[in-house]
Amino acid sequence: MIILGIDPGLAIVGWGVIEYNGNRFRTLGYGSIQTPKTETTSKRLVDIYNALCDIIDRYHPEQIAVEELFWNTNVTTGIRVAEARGVILLCAQQKGLVMQEYTPMQVKGAVVGYGKAEKKQVITMVTMLLGLREPPKPDDTADALAIAVCHAHSAGSALSAYYNQP
Secondary structure, X not given: OEEEEXXXXXXXXXXXXXEEEOOEEEEXXXXXXEOOOOOOHHHHHHHHHHHHHHHHHHHOOOEEEEEXXXXXXXXXXXXXXXXXXXXXXXXXXXXXXXXXXXOHHHHHHHHOOOOOOOHHHHHHHHHHHOOOOOOOOOHHHHHXXXXXXXXXXXXXXXXXXXXXXX
């Protein structure tokens, strides 16, 4: 199974593509989509959409895992991230990908074994689990890979099947 993990954002969208086969991981690619603050929000959203479509066309993932929004105290930032996330979900739907969403606590639990793990612990585990030579940068990219790993561990569970019923 080829999985695309996405950490949504407007300034930075982290992405990571892994192959999961027989409890083994292989990293196919990862990086970030970065949009300049000097551009309008609508232009940044178009850039995210186009870049994500290119990533999907390049790696041909079968499934996509996206982090659910975590609301902080800055509502304006939350709204812009939600707009970017909407574009990401639209692209995935148009490309016909099976999609699943995970909370930050679910991702940390699946990768580290503790839902309140520190970001550094998640980055260390992602680096080890995927056999990377160095931690992925920026942190959004490491988060996207963690989301993909979480999906690999969770996608086959009975609970996941229950939530994905039509």
